[in-house]
Amino acid sequence: MAARICGIIVAAAIACGAGWWTWSQSCEQYGLCYPACRAASNGVESWKRLTPVIRQSEQISAAASPGSECLALLDKVRTEYPGKDVVIDTVNMAGARKPASHHRYDCTFQIREPIFYLDRNAECAVVAP
Known part of the structure; x- marks a missing residue:
């Protein structure tokens, strides 16, 4: 009886070991070894608009x-x-629109931030310190 139980445990250990070996072989092949994250190498999914930025120019000639x-x-x-x-x-x-030899201008800039695709990637792997 004890030999039978010992044999079952050994068989299970061999089967699990083979399963782990198979998993480790295919995880690299199909990119399943890494967690999912949003990395630049995954590509851009969409763009998020940030608050526009306004900067005023130096005073320049009206011409x-x-x-x-x-x-x-x-x-x-x-x-x-x-x-x-x-x-x-x-x-x-900028300011009042009256005839003058010099003016300042408000330049409004649109800023967009990339949102990357969520995918498994080696860059997502956390390296322990």
Whole structure:
């Protein structure tokens, strides 16, 4: 009786060991070894709009192009929001619209943040310290 129980335990251990070996072989092949997370390498699923940012240009000549001033500000805003999509949304004259030799402009920037696909990825694996 004891030999029979011992044999069943050994058979179960061998079967479970083979199952674990099979799982470990296919988990790499099908990408099942890692938890799911939203990583950049999974690709962009959608874009989340953040609150628009308004920056005021320096005072420029009324004959100058307000667009060029906003383009200069665009580079600064992009450095403030790395990894985000930043574009010029609107350009408006700041303050009262009266004849003057110099004006300031309000440049509104639309900022979008990528939302990545949720998928299993090696980047999701947590490395213990």
